[in-house]
Amino acid sequence: MTATRYPLGMLLSTLTLCLMLVDAKCPVHFGRARAEDDGGILQAEPRRMLLEFDAAAVNKLDIDAVKADLKALFLDSKDSWPADFGNYGPLMIRMAWHCAGTYRQSDGRGGCDGGRQRFDPERSWADNVNLDKARGLLWPIKQKYGNALTWGDLIILAGDAAIESMGGPILGFCAGRVDDADGTASLPLGPSLDQEMVAPCSVNGECEAPLGASTMSLIYVNPEGPMAVPDPELSAPQIREVFGRMSMNDSETVALIGGGHAFGKVHGACPTGPGPSPAQQPWNPWPGTCGEGPMKGKGNNTFTSGFEGPWTTNPIRWDNEYFQNLLKYDWEVHVGPGGHHQWRPVNKDASDPDPVANIMMLTTDVALLKDPIYLELVKLFAANQTALDIAFSHAWYKLVTRDMGPYSRCLGDQVPPPQPFQAPLPPPPATKPDFKAVEKAITKALRTASSALPADMVGGKPYYGALFATLAWQCASNFRQTDYTGGCNGARIRFSPQKDWPQNVAMDSVLAVLEPIKASFPGLTYADLIVQAGSTALTNAKARKLKFCSGRSDASPDETPFPFQPPRVFSNKLVQLKDNAQVMGLTSREMVALQARLRSPSQQRRLGYSGSWTDNPSLLTNEYFKVLLNNDWVNVTSAAGQLEMKAVGTEGVYMMPTDLAVKWDPVFATIAQEFATDANAFLEAFAAGWNKLMIADRFKGPTGNECK
Numbered sequence: 001m002t003a004t005r006y007p008l009g010m011l012l013s014t015l016t017l018c019l020m021l022v023d024a025k026c027p028v029h030f031g032r033a034r035a036e037d038d039g040g041i042l043q044a045e046p047r048r049m050l051l052e053f054d055a056a057a058v059n060k061l062d063i064d065a066v067k068a069d070l071k072a073l074f075l076d077s078k079d080s081w082p083a084d085f086g087n088y089g090p091l092m093i094r095m096a097w098h099c100a101g102t103y104r105q106s107d108g109r110g111g112c113d114g115g116r117q118r119f120d121p122e123r124s125w126a127d128n129v130n131l132d133k134a135r136g137l138l139w140p141i142k143q144k145y146g147n148a149l150t151w152g153d154l155i156i157l158a159g160d161a162a163i164e165s166m167g168g169p170i171l172g173f174c175a176g177r178v179d180d181a182d183g184t185a186s187l188p189l190g191p192s193l194d195q196e197m198v199a200p201c202s203v204n205g206e207c208e209a210p211l212g213a214s215t216m217s218l219i220y221v222n223p224e225g226p227m228a229v230p231d232p233e234l235s236a237p238q239i240r241e242v243f244g245r246m247s248m249n250d251s252e253t254v255a256l257i258g259g260g261h262a263f264g265k266v267h268g269a270c271p272t273g274p275g276p277s278p279a280q281q282p283w284n285p286w287p288g289t290c291g292e293g294p295m296k297g298k299g300n301n302t303f304t305s306g307f308e309g310p311w312t313t314n315p316i317r318w319d320n321e322y323f324q325n326l327l328k329y330d331w332e333v334h335v336g337p338g339g340h341h342q343w344r345p346v347n348k349d350a351s352d353p354d355p356v357a358n359i360m361m362l363t364t365d366v367a368l369l370k371d372p373i374y375l376e377l378v379k380l381f382a383a384n385q386t387a388l389d390i391a392f393s394h395a396w397y398k399l400v401t402r403d404m405g406p407y408s409r410c411l412g413d414q415v416p417p418p419q420p421f422q423a424p425l426p427p428p429p430a431t432k433p434d435f436k437a438v439e440k441a442i443t444k445a446l447r448t449a450s451s452a453l454p455a456d457m458v459g460g461k462p463y464y465g466a467l468f469a470t471l472a473w474q475c476a477s478n479f480r481q482t483d484y485t486g487g488c489n490g491a492r493i494r495f496s497p498q499k500d501w502p503q504n505v506a507m508d509s510v511l512a513v514l515e516p517i518k519a520s521f522p523g524l525t526y527a528d529l530i531v532q533a534g535s536t537a538l539t540n541a542k543a544r545k546l547k548f549c550s551g552r553s554d555a556s557p558d559e560t561p562f563p564f565q566p567p568r569v570f571s572n573k574l575v576q577l578k579d580n581a582q583v584m585g586l587t588s589r590e591m592v593a594l595q596a597r598l599r600s601p602s603q604q605r606r607l608g609y610s611g612s613w614t615d616n617p618s619l620l621t622n623e624y625f626k627v628l629l630n631n632d633w634v635n636v637t638s639a640a641g642q643l644e645m646k647a648v649g650t651e652g653v654y655m656m657p658t659d660l661a662v663k664w665d666p667v668f669a670t671i672a673q674e675f676a677t678d679a680n681a682f683l684e685a686f687a688a689g690w691n692k693l694m695i696a697d698r699f700k701g702p703t704g705n706e707c708k
């Protein structure tokens, strides 16, 4: 990351530059020392809530009343921040979209759930200039509704109400965003040391996935074009790439950009920028540098992005004029008053209404004409308002709701029917099997040879316990607390793509071992069977206090595959463990304890390792930690080419790089030492982690759970 390659278009000030580059010499610094110096700074602990979440209050909230208050507020221009065109609506839409648009499919991080736009790093992002004013305008409404209206919900509802108030289509509202107490969960979005570890960006402006944006501290792409080069042909593929990282397809992308830019204007009254960010000057962030006196930095003197002008002749009315303007005029690039490249219409004619003199486009807008698929969509939306209404309302609802997970987490009386992006499941079967009898059948299957898959051998006898536990773990451990997706509910491990993930090799055969049980209990779902088999096996192996809660359902084999992601793999295994724990919502103690789960020697070999740390996987004990801590380990390469660690002076005692990461990290090692000396502490933490993960996807509202 070097300053010279940073897009000049977004250099708002040297101070902001410092924030973006996370240079050690910068005066403002997120996090502590440099990542390399302290061997990892990721916190494995889950997100912290601001307040005890009050689902009943949220459910009782009169959403229409809030919207009415919002709509009145939008038309009540304040001298402290005069509204463009007498309407705060467009500003609110931009705020909502920037709050939600941080979402990224790769690890589920970002999104407006948590309301972290209020905190650094997000609040000081270059793309969030002046959104402090928008949130400030909302405070009276936040105060009025208190706990029933979280910041996350309020920010999105303000966007919804604004779209509606100007005539736009809204599908509905899924309430239930839970406010975070601070911005920690956004540190991996950057710029921060956590982000350098989890999602580094080597050339700022060309950042790659898992980062959501092409440019640090922007929402999606540089509006001026890639690396601030105003080339719409280069911009189009970047838009497609980056919107894809947020799981938006072409029609959603075009509808969102043109639907959003039906409203409002860009602000760049002068070339000198908005002034210091909230991180730099919390007492008066972004005071502006243009104009004089009480109107300095406000109204027509506003500097937000450094571009200037509206997209349409009526920026406070919902319509498809944006698309018509794109097609109607030829667009010419020039440098606007803010010093950045923007585009103006060249072939205006006498019949054009007056305000056309002012309209403009960004390079990213003109880009929609330069890609054949985008162009077809521009033509469609320019010709057919209904098609735009449908595409925009659905894409907007997905944009603002995508990070909230399944339908069952939504509250309120304005929730639309389940949408495809919520990966809806059918209801569980009406009649439940006798789970005690199922447990008995599983217990028998633990030690009965099956033709479906050779068992591990323990004391010369077949044993499937470690394989059953592995199946349940593989089924459940792609759960992400970041966007509440994944987990074993639905038993999607049966289908592609999940079944084909390398770490799921042979899991279909383990399931086949259980198939006779599935067949003999009508009403038993695969999802319940997989979880119960894992928990039964562990209990049989002397785990304590494992709870089984039934009621899962099975996804249909015909469903459109949902883009669930496997837990991310990193070359640095310590980062992997911490990142996985954070994403799964496990504490450090739980993650370390779960590392000692039963591992099948035969499965380890199928994964390419030489074997396991024990040849007796039928007991869940703290022996794992003793073996880990009491041996010296050397790197070796297995016959299948996997890097693994061998205990010095032993024959056949192996661990995996993730195991050794537990030993290398001082926080994890401290926990491992406690577990090595206190078997009860280990079993307690194991049960806490296992029970948490097995029901993590059983949502009943934002914080409730069907099993509690």
Ligand code: HEM
Residues within 6 Å of the ligand: 084, 090, 091, 093, 094, 097, 220, 221, 222, 223, 239, 256, 257, 259, 260, 261, 263, 264, 265, 266, 267, 268, 303, 304, 305, 306, 307, 362, 364
């Ligand atoms: C390629 C993607 C996009 C880029 C590069 C982009 C860029 C911008 C820029 C530079 C501004 C000017 C900010 C200012 O100076 O005040 C702006 C304003 C705005 N954007 Fe976008 N935008 C994109 C997509 C969207 C989407 C998807 C939406 C909503 C669905 C949206 C809604 C808005 C609105 C409503 C404003 C006007 C704000 C105001 O009037 O204060 N934009 N956008």
Ligand SMILES: *[C@@H]1O[C@H](CO)[C@@H](O)[C@H](O)[C@H]1NC(C)=O
Residues within 6 Å of the ligand: 249, 250, 251, 252, 420
């Ligand atoms: C994009 O996704 C939406 C919602 O699933 C769908 O209706 C639309 O047809 C898709 N568009 C394209 C171009 O695939």
Ligand SMILES: *[C@@H]1O[C@H](CO)[C@@H](O)[C@H](O)[C@H]1NC(C)=O
Residues within 6 Å of the ligand: 082, 083, 084, 299, 300
């Ligand atoms: C901005 O300038 C326009 C045209 O010069 C004027 O009509 C409008 O009232 C000004 N707005 C503010 C908030 O000063």
Ligand SMILES: *[C@@H]1O[C@H](CO)[C@@H](O)[C@H](O)[C@H]1NC(C)=O
Residues within 6 Å of the ligand: 384, 385, 386, 387, 390
């Ligand atoms: C406009 O789009 C809507 C929704 O896709 C469709 O039902 C309608 O037939 C279209 N109208 C025309 C004239 O093509």
Ligand SMILES: *[C@@H]1O[C@H](CO)[C@@H](O)[C@H](O)[C@H]1NC(C)=O
Residues within 6 Å of the ligand: 573, 635, 643, 657
């Ligand atoms: C052993 O492998 C790890 C990767 O997990 C690596 O970080 C470490 O440097 C290797 N140690 C040696 C001595 O090669």
